[in-house]
Amino acid sequence: MQSNDNEKNNSNMQSNNNKKNKLKAPLNDNEKKNRRMLQKLLYTIEQLPDDQLKATIHLLDTMRYFKEPNEGKLLSPYLQDKALNFISSSLYKVSQDSSLLIQNNKELQKTISRLEYMNAKKNHKINHLVGKLLQYKHKHKQYISKVYASARRLLLVDSQSLKIGILALLKKNKRQYTSQFISMATQVSQKVFNDDNECKKRANKLFKNLFGQ
Numbered sequence: 001m002q003s004n005d006n007e008k009n010n011s012n013m014q015s016n017n018n019k020k021n022k023l024k025a026p027l028n029d030n031e032k033k034n035r036r037m038l039q040k041l042l043y044t045i046e047q048l049p050d051d052q053l054k055a056t057i058h059l060l061d062t063m064r065y066f067k068e069p070n071e072g073k074l075l076s077p078y079l080q081d082k083a084l085n086f087i088s089s090s091l092y093k094v095s096q097d098s099s100l101l102i103q104n105n106k107e108l109q110k111t112i113s114r115l116e117y118m119n120a121k122k123n124h125k126i127n128h129l130v131g132k133l134l135q136y137k138h139k140h141k142q143y144i145s146k147v148y149a150s151a152r153r154l155l156l157v158d159s160q161s162l163k164i165g166i167l168a169l170l171k172k173n174k175r176q177y178t179s180q181f182i183s184m185a186t187q188v189s190q191k192v193f194n195d196d197n198e199c200k201k202r203a204n205k206l207f208k209n210l211f212g213q
Helices: 002-024 029-047 050-062 077-091 098-170 179-211
Strands: none
Touching: none
16 A cells, blocks of 8 residues: 555656646747736736626627637737727717817808808899899780780771772762773773673684584
8 A cells, every 4th residue: 555655656746847847948939928928918817907807708708700710719909909990980989079070060050051141142133033024024015015006006097098098089979980980990891891792702713613604
């Protein structure tokens, strides 16, 4: 029994010596860098207040890749910086730029007021021009009506004058015709009679030529 216990003690001592030798063995640059980062991580965690421990654990559990080939690994520093920039730009931008937004809003209000004033002024000019145009159309319509009325009066006067002139050539009074009209009527009748006789002569000549009589 004692020999077995001695053997166990010897093996434990050897393993401890091996561990000590490994710890005493010189580290390469990469191992030294990892050792420093581990110490920094442990120091950072130790300095955290108690109310931040839960958030730290959640951060380490959440900020990991969820797809292959890096599934389960922590997000790269590049992606962590991207996430931080996004949070900074979206979460704090409103509070940081509130004064700028107020200033921009004031400038927009001034611009709107100026445009509304210009629009009202333009509408006033348009209404004024429309009123003038309506007045012009009304006056033009009245002028055209006057022109038509004058033309109708002139036509009536001319027709009456023509009728009076013709009657003056035809009749001396209501019962007697003028000598000029009687002479003209006689000449017309004579010409019609002569033309009628001439037509009869030509018809007889044509009949004889056709039938030999």
